[in-house]
Amino acid sequence: MxxxxxxxxxxxxxxxxxxxxxxxxxxxxxxxxxxxxxxxxxxxxxxxxxxxxxxxxxxxxxxxxxxxxxxxxxxxxxxxxxxxxxxxxxxxxxxxxxxxxxxxxxxxxxxxxxxxxxxxxxxxxxxxxxxxxxxxxxxxxxxxxxxxPGCYPTSVILGLAPLLKHGLVDTGTVVADSKSGVSGAGRGLSLGNHFCEVNENFRAYNVGMHRHTPEIEQELGKLAGEEMVISFTPHLTPMNRGILSTVYAKLKQEMTLGQVRSIYEEYYRSEFFVRLLPPGILPQTKAVAGSNHCDVVPVVDPRTGRVVVISAIDNLIKGxxxxxxxxxxxxxxxxxxxxxxxxxxxx
Amino acid sequence: MxxxxxxxxxxxxxxxxxxxxxxxxxxxxxxxxxxxxxxxxxxxxxxxxxxxxxxxxxxxxxxxxxxxxxxxxxxxxxxxxxxxxxxxxxxxxxxxxxxxxxxxxxxxxxxxxxxxxxxxxxxxxxxxxxxxxxxxxxxxxxxxxxxxPGCYPTSVILGLAPLLKHGLVDTGTVVADSKSGVSGAGRGLSLGNHFCEVNENFRAYNVGMHRHTPEIEQELGKLAGEEMVISFTPHLTPMNRGILSTVYAKLKQEMTLGQVRSIYEEYYRSEFFVRLLPPGILPQTKAVAGSNHCDVVPVVDPRTGRVVVISAIDNLIKGxxxxxxxxxxxxxxxxxxxxxxxxxxxx
Amino acid sequence: MxxxxxxxxxxxxxxxxxxxxxxxxxxxxxxxxxxxxxxxxxxxxxxxxxxxxxxxxxxxxxxxxxxxxxxxxxxxxxxxxxxxxxxxxxxxxxxxxxxxxxxxxxxxxxxxxxxxxxxxxxxxxxxxxxxxxxxxxxxxxxxxxxxxPGCYPTSVILGLAPLLKHGLVDTGTVVADSKSGVSGAGRGLSLGNHFCEVNENFRAYNVGMHRHTPEIEQELGKLAGEEMVISFTPHLTPMNRGILSTVYAKLKQEMTLGQVRSIYEEYYRSEFFVRLLPPGILPQTKAVAGSNHCDVVPVVDPRTGRVVVISAIDNLIKGxxxxxxxxxxxxxxxxxxxxxxxxxxxx
Amino acid sequence: MxxxxxxxxxxxxxxxxxxxxxxxxxxxxxxxxxxxxxxxxxxxxxxxxxxxxxxxxxxxxxxxxxxxxxxxxxxxxxxxxxxxxxxxxxxxxxxxxxxxxxxxxxxxxxxxxxxxxxxxxxxxxxxxxxxxxxxxxxxxxxxxxxxxPGCYPTSVILGLAPLLKHGLVDTGTVVADSKSGVSGAGRGLSLGNHFCEVNENFRAYNVGMHRHTPEIEQELGKLAGEEMVISFTPHLTPMNRGILSTVYAKLKQEMTLGQVRSIYEEYYRSEFFVRLLPPGILPQTKAVAGSNHCDVVPVVDPRTGRVVVISAIDNLIKGxxxxxxxxxxxxxxxxxxxxxxxxxxxx
The missing domain is CATH 3.40.50.720 (NAD(P)-binding Rossmann-like Domain)
Structure with missing residues (x-):
């Protein structure tokens, strides 16, 4: 049945x-x-x-x-x-x-x-x-x-979960810069969804006050085991589907890319929908559009001591x-x- | 096996x-x-x-x-x-x-x-x-x-087949004006496929000399039971997938929309992939993109005595x-x- | 002053x-x-x-x-x-x-x-x-x-004027297939202008009944010196600005491309805004977007006896x-x- | 002469x-x-x-x-x-x-x-x-x-200059997340510029190693009067023209939006090409595309103690x-x- x-x-x-x-x-x-x-x-x-x-x-x-x-x-x-x-x-x-x-x-x-x-x-x-x-x-x-979950939170939480779970980043330094296709705003009519206003345009919106912020903070905080306050900025991208999040955080201590990737590999080993892409390949929204996957790749920047995590989903599917x-x-x-x-x- | x-x-x-x-x-x-x-x-x-x-x-x-x-x-x-x-x-x-x-x-x-x-x-x-x-x-x-078959021919032949099979149009009057997404040109590199040259642009190409012309003529001619020579113009549209063909032909005699639709209904009755859309709805490439369908709708224009057939496919799938x-x-x-x-x- | x-x-x-x-x-x-x-x-x-x-x-x-x-x-x-x-x-x-x-x-x-x-x-x-x-x-x-003038009429009339003025085409055979960017529909909100509905989509609309049809017929008819009835089909293209019209007509008699081009050259010789592009280059909307120009090129197709005229304008400027x-x-x-x-x- | x-x-x-x-x-x-x-x-x-x-x-x-x-x-x-x-x-x-x-x-x-x-x-x-x-x-x-200057540096430097000149931000906390149209990569052919690969796609590239990074650091550092090391991530956006940069930095001390805006107003008072938009309006690439302007708006986020500066330019003109x-x-x-x-x- x-x-x-x-x-x-x-x-x-x-x-x-x-x-x-x-x-x-x-x-x-x-x-x-x-x-x-x-x-x-x-x-x-x-x-x-x-x-x-x-x-x-x-x-x-x-x-x-x-x-x-x-x-x-x-x-x-x-x-x-x-x-x-x-x-x-x-x-x-x-x-x-x-x-x-x-x-x-x-x-x-x-x-x-x-x-x-x-x-x-x-x-x-x-x-x-x-x-x-x-x-x-x-x-x-x-x-x-x-x-x-909300679409932005899905991309940001899956991007940071392994690091937070292991307590590897300074939780006060997290910046999540997210870019979404237009379908995230729904089929309702508004000037902001008019083709001519979006096409050939890129813009931020609700800077510092998007409603997905506290949702992200709640879940990141639970993973980290401490209250978290982050900067989150959503942006509107001239495409139909997809969210790409670029998430920045200071590592508590020096780590190599290999070490960080190992953490992700282990964390997502048995997940079908989260794909840690091989070294040298970065997530892009087109590779997940139409699917339930979340592609994730962490990058370690030794110059700044930050890890930069890129994650991509189809906002209407995994999101x-x-x-x-x-x-x-x-x-x-x-x-x-x-x-x-x-x-x-x-x- | x-x-x-x-x-x-x-x-x-x-x-x-x-x-x-x-x-x-x-x-x-x-x-x-x-x-x-x-x-x-x-x-x-x-x-x-x-x-x-x-x-x-x-x-x-x-x-x-x-x-x-x-x-x-x-x-x-x-x-x-x-x-x-x-x-x-x-x-x-x-x-x-x-x-x-x-x-x-x-x-x-x-x-x-x-x-x-x-x-x-x-x-x-x-x-x-x-x-x-x-x-x-x-x-x-x-x-x-x-x-x-070629992508353009698929869209044009499926659009006209019922009318030609029944000998209803003047075969010397056929004009097929087709618009394709860019993936039809393949993944090879050329200035014509450069994002900035295609985006926010619309153009015709190979006017009167595209190689799909004789393929269309061969198949239309066999359906009609007589040699056919048509005007075919392909255009490049700033999108990835989809072909929409707008095909014009003079009806040999006056026909109502109902009569023409009946011909199509009968011809495509048992076809899964060809969809004759209900009255009032026209084909659009987005409705077929990602599928093997060809959406078809004939329109009768009593002012001009022409039938205008609109057909849409995903050029990479049905095409x-x-x-x-x-x-x-x-x-x-x-x-x-x-x-x-x-x-x-x-x- | x-x-x-x-x-x-x-x-x-x-x-x-x-x-x-x-x-x-x-x-x-x-x-x-x-x-x-x-x-x-x-x-x-x-x-x-x-x-x-x-x-x-x-x-x-x-x-x-x-x-x-x-x-x-x-x-x-x-x-x-x-x-x-x-x-x-x-x-x-x-x-x-x-x-x-x-x-x-x-x-x-x-x-x-x-x-x-x-x-x-x-x-x-x-x-x-x-x-x-x-x-x-x-x-x-x-x-x-x-x-x-309306935007579509501007592109079609400028495309055909030289031929009609000289009585060179069979006026009953004119088919004008036009493709417009979305700004032509204005800034008002409608589902048809929603970014996600237009982007990655191409469609015809108002087939055989767009209000620019009688305007085009009136002006073409005056140029030709006889009543004209044409097929006109507008299409919506996923871009902001631009109209490209592809206009088909049977030549009354055989003509070479050179002969047809001479007619256009003479007709538009002293026009600044109409540009007859050199042989081998076709109009494209991007070449006129942001300007008051109308680019025009006639193509002669000896196989079909038709002339195919391509014209392009910025619908918000020359249109x-x-x-x-x-x-x-x-x-x-x-x-x-x-x-x-x-x-x-x-x- | x-x-x-x-x-x-x-x-x-x-x-x-x-x-x-x-x-x-x-x-x-x-x-x-x-x-x-x-x-x-x-x-x-x-x-x-x-x-x-x-x-x-x-x-x-x-x-x-x-x-x-x-x-x-x-x-x-x-x-x-x-x-x-x-x-x-x-x-x-x-x-x-x-x-x-x-x-x-x-x-x-x-x-x-x-x-x-x-x-x-x-x-x-x-x-x-x-x-x-x-x-x-x-x-x-x-x-x-x-x-x-490079295109990305122009947008980031103009975005941060007033704050650095006045020593108001913690220079070790700067994150610059930039999004560019495709023309920034030039007219040369590469798979990364192929229409179908860019359209309906959004991606980061050269994370942590883009060559504009040291150029930005050099100029920000001179404005701040101290060596600076920043995180800079460029992204490719499916549009022809425009860069939007979202720049994050911790304020050294609490400041109101009004105080921060005053600093910008004063700094750019006599500049024609830099436009500090009025409160409530954010920069967007479409508002500067085709012009030599750089639109800038700082936002103060009291929850995080960060200032988030949004700046937009046409990468081919001001950039x-x-x-x-x-x-x-x-x-x-x-x-x-x-x-x-x-x-x-x-x-």
Whole structure:
């Protein structure tokens, strides 16, 4: 029997990636695609690449009904909107994977400070598991409520985890400079997404105040075993998919590249989705676009005593829908790579 | 037992797509990847998106050895170079799918006139089958030598086939205006492929003299049952993948859109890869990029008495590697969609 | 004394190009920049490339006041909105250059049929001059009301004018296949302008029913001296600026390339902005982007008896703001190239 | 009498920008355009945007002859090649502006260590002036030999200069993360510049070992009055023009944004080309593309105690040809903005 899946917010870019991945997933069956804007329309009219693959209609959200029909619910919604869904899912004993920010934080105060709204379900924050399988795999397996990580945090945390876990860097020196494709901002319309404003343009935004900052700090801090405060700057890149993060940190002591690479090799030895590239090859977004991989390479700069880690993901896959499916696989006892073991497209 | 596959010219873009598709094909096994430039190098170093999927090395071409090892050979080579391969393949009783131009033409004179070289194996032109499954499916099933169609011809022929087969257009009025992404020109270096020369640029090239012209004319002519001479203009578009063809022809008699659509519906009813989009939706390259589909829509313009057909393909897949795999499936008695039943990526 | 200029709709892309061109024009002085969306805001906050060049604020439109202050008014407005402005301009004895469609047509019926609204000032259609200087230079010099041509029409008409003027093509065989950058659709938000929907995509739109069709037909017909009906298909290209038109027509009689080129040479001999490129070089949008030029090259295809004309413009300059300034220069007795004699940027 | 200008390496991208800017410069006259690849060809055939603006032919380089004809020579050559030109220029008492790296360093050892070649004219390093007018204006006025800054250094140095000059940051904490368009790599062919490899891709390169690092360190160090070692990472962005640098540094003491902005305002008060954007607006490459401006904005992050400076330039103009013309203007006693007072193109 296949896993019955309901997707809330199916017609955004992350939602549509969930539909694409799950429609080809051998153990999943889509039972409901809800959307705010396209109720009643065929999903393929909204996303014509899926003709002959998805024949369902978009429907409007009725939470209890949807939860009743599904074994697992994915939500790709603006923050705040996932909380009532989570309540119902838990009441009915189903599973919930939230691609938004409502279940990523351990402390409601942090969420409330950065997202500027009250968190109305602080009790659930204790039940939730942060859905980064490479760090929380065992907890995810038995979780009912998973907060799927943000796209930037995924790239930065996977980039630094081995070093922090081993206590090798001065935690006060971390600078994460990230560059994202435009699909990260979703399919909603804004001047900032207008083709002519983005094309042939590169810019930073939300310098020092992006909401992924505290999420990154929370997870880096847990890996390091101490509070961390970092500089994080997101940038908008004229491309559709991909995040590349360049992360800088001072090494506590001199280390060779070989020593640092050994740490990464060991840490990621049994991970399929994280790829430590061979010496001399650096991550690039094109090599992961269309796949659930995170490519990582640390570089040691003896002149400055810093390690510079480059990591790359597809923001819609490892940074959103693919990671969510990876979490579903874990939560349902499936092999983790089910439905995700495909390389991306190049070029 | 899996089909043993050898690929000649594996490190060009079409070759790399063959590697990607066949490495995930449930009935195929890659036994040799030959290349001129990267002999001895790991294939993944040349194409890093395939880390963890392909672990073979590139090797240099030894034709008899390669043919000995493989059940089927694909070649993605400049014209002229496939002929000695074909000889050896047929001698050893294997199968050959050529992605170049050497086995596309019925008449050597046409090839020689447009490609400016002698065709040294005219006898093989009689054995070859033109590898467009939607037109030559039965012949392909029993063929040993398949000339895989050019990318532009695939889009134009599939766009016009239903109308020509029914004799509905004035064959002297056909104008095919095609727009291609840059990967169609291959991975070789030239000023015309330099990022800065292509980006933020749009241009026509080889006006009235592109080598795909006689290939299109040959196949359209056979469908129509009469010699055809058409205007064909290729254009270079600042994108990686995709061809969109806009094809104009005068209708012999007045027809409604409904009548024309019925013809297409019937003609493509049982085709998986050709998608006649519903009324009101036009083909776009993004909806097929990453897939083996050809999206087609005819528009009737009563003011001018013309039908305008829009068709879209991914030039590297339905226009090259995907169609070649589709041919392989037919030649080996597999379901035609094996390894190809995936939608593309959007956005 | 400088010409006092008012611009209505200054914060759209065409409006902002007017501001950029006129702020550097040695004989012009901007006296009012009106806008619907940004009233009271500094113009540079809306368009930060103009810091240190334009220090005016955007203001809301008060027609009589604006007309009172200015010698010439430019309007870049949706169709229908320019008519009350024209009335007031003529009443006060000023000059008006409309970048919209309200004053491009000779016959109100054509406008009403294609734009689906009543034309409330048919009397003004008799006074208006179609602002294509290469065709109507003398009339423009004495005009008070100029309908600035559409972007697609500019490229198609300049491409075919020499042939039609000499009666060399079969007027029933004209097919114009045009490809435009995204800025042609303006700065307004729509899913069709979202970066991720356009980037890595190519598509046709409004096949057989784009509103520039009757405008092209009107002007081609006048050049040919007979009614013309053509096929015109616009396409959206993933770039900011530029239109390339590929125009096909049957020659009435056999002609050599040399003969056809002579016709173009003679026709455009004294034009600064139209450039007949030397044999062997084809127009490309990048060679005109940022300039007021239209590059044109005819190709003769003896196989089909067709001439294929390629023409390229910057849709915002020769296709809108630059041509409008060219018209202003003529209307005020200035050298036609004043403020426009700059090449574009490459790459 | 106009300044007679010779350009060596005129057909690269930086060279072609020199040609474009100087052909419109009211006080300059191009007397020779030399090139390695296109000798004898008309310059416009190589760069068709300049038809009707430049009618000269490319010629091969004859150093004494060229220097004899010109008052000032610009060279855009690979490193090492400018030294014999400089010798001849000084011998003949002319002026030389080198866009390469041969005359940027104060100490030959630094050059030799990073560029891996011997510097054969160490005596000239003492005569040379580093051509960053905002820092060395007075020296440039009387210089005969100017080393035009690298593109990345221009953006980083102008971004940090005010803070270093006032001793406000901890010099050991500087991280410069820069992102460049592709034209910075020149018009030469390489797989790294192939459209399909760059488009829809973002990547870092030369991490920790880019040759602009010591140039940045030299100039930052002189501003700070102490040796500096920084982390510098360049990235390749899928666009033609533009560099955006994001520069991080720890403030020595707490400062408000207002205090930091005052420092910048004062430092750049009389600079035309450096624009401190108003609060709330961040630099973006599109706002400077096509112009000689450098847009700068400092952001104070009280959480981390860091200042984050964002700066943007057009790498071919303020990062190369435009700055070179600015230097020429200074060296010949012209107003500094002559021929450069144009905003860029947007969008």
């Amino acid at each position: 296949k896993i019955k899946v309901g997707i809330i917010g199916a017609t955004g870019y992350a939602g549509a990636e969930l539909v694409r991945l799950l429609s080809a997933h051998p153990e999943a069956e889509l039972v409901a695609l809800t959307t705010q804007s396209y109720g009643g329309k065929s999903f393929c009219e909204v996303y014509p690449h899926l003709y002959k693959y998805v024949d369902q209609k978009c429907c409007e959200l009725d939470i209890p009904d949807l939860v009743g029909k599904a074994d697992v619910i994915f939500a790709a919604l603006p923050h705040g909107h996932a909380i009532p869904v989570a309540r119902e899912v838990l009441k009915q004993g189903k599973k919930f994977i939230d691609l938004g920010a409502d279940f990523r934080f351990d402390r409601r105060e942090v969420y409330e400070q950065w997202y500027k709204v009250e968190h109305t379900a602080p009790d659930l924050l204790e039940q939730k598991v942060y859905g980064l399988p490479e760090v929380y795999r065992e907890k995810i397996k038995s979780a009912s409520l998973v907060g799927n 959103a829908a693919g990671q969510a499916v990876q979490n579903m696989n874990l939560m349902f006892g499936l092999p983790e790579i089910t439905g995700l073991n495909r390389p991306g497209l190049y070029p | 899996k089909i043993k596959v050898g690929i000649i010219g594996a490190t060009g873009y079409a070759g790399a797509e063959l590697v990607r598709l066949l490495s995930a094909h449930p009935e195929a096994e890659l036994v040799a990847l030959t290349t001129q430039s990267y002999g001895g190098k790991s294939f993944c170093e040349v194409y890093p998106h395939l880390y963890k999927y392909v672990d073979q090395k590139c090797c240099e071409l030894d034709i008899p050895d390669l043919v000995g090892k493989a059940d089927v050979i694909f070649a993605a080579l400049p014209h002229g170079h496939a002929i000695p391969v074909a000889r050896e393949v047929l001698k050893q009783g294997k199968k050959f799918i050529d992605l170049g131009a050497d086995f596309r033409f019925d008449r050597r004179e046409v090839y020689e006139q447009w490609y400016k070289v002698e065709h040294t194996a005219p006898d093989l032109l009689e054995q070859k089958v033109y590898g467009l499954p939607e037109v030559y499916r039965e012949k392909i099933k029993s063929a040993s030598l398949v000339g895989n 090259a590697a995907g169609q070649a795999v589709q041919n392989m499936n037919l030649m080996f008695g597999l379901p035609e969609i094996t390894g190809l039943n995936r939608p593309g990526l959007y956005p | 400088k010409i006092k200029v008012g611009i209505i709709g200054a914060t759209g892309y065409a409006g902002a190009e007017l501001v950029r061109l006129l702020s550097a024009h040695p004989e012009a002085e901007l006296v009012a920049l009106t806008t619907q969306s940004y009233g009271g805001k500094s113009f540079c906050e809306v368009y930060p490339h103009l810091y240190k060049y334009v220090d005016q604020k955007c203001c809301e439109l008060d027609i009589p006041d604006l007309v009172g202050k200015a010698d010439v008014i430019f309007a870049a407005l949706p169709h229908g909105h320019a008519i009350p402005v024209a009335r007031e301009v003529l009443k006060q004895g000023k000059k008006f250059i409309d970048l919209g469609a309200d004053f491009r047509f000779d016959r109100r019926e054509v406008y009403e049929q294609w734009y689906k609204v009543e034309h409330t000032a048919p009397d003004l259609l008799e006074q208006k001059v179609y602002g294509l200087p290469e065709v109507y230079r003398e009339k423009i010099k004495s005009a008070s009301l100029v309908g600035n 809108a703001a630059g041509q409008a300034v060219q018209n202003m220069n003529l209307m005020f007795g200035l050298p036609e190239i004043t403020g426009l004699n700059r090449p574009g940027l490459y790459p | 106009k300044i007679k200008v010779g350009i060596i390496g005129a057909t690269g991208y930086a060279g072609a920008e020199l040609v474009r800017l100087l052909s419109a410069h009211p006080e300059a006259e191009l007397v020779a355009l030399t090139t390695q690849s296109y000798g004898g060809k008309s310059f416009c055939e190589v760069y068709p945007h300049l038809y009707k603006y430049v009618d000269q032919k490319c010629c091969e380089l004859d150093i004494p002859d060229l220097v004899g004809k010109a008052d000032v020579i610009f060279a855009a050559l690979p490193h090492g090649h400018a030294i014999p030109v400089a010798r001849e220029v000084l011998k003949q008492g002319k002026k030389f502006i080198d866009l390469g790296a041969d005359f940027r360093f104060d100490r030959r050892e630094v050059y030799e260590q990073w560029y891996k070649v011997e510097h054969t004219a160490p005596d000239l390093l003492e005569q040379k002036v580093y051509g960053l007018p905002e820092v060395y204006r007075e020296k440039i006025k009387s210089a005969s030999l100017v080393g035009n 190369a040809a435009g700055q070179a013309v600015q230097n020429m203007n200074l060296m010949f006693g012209l107003p500094e903005i002559t021929g450069l007072n144009r905003p860029g193109l947007y969008p």
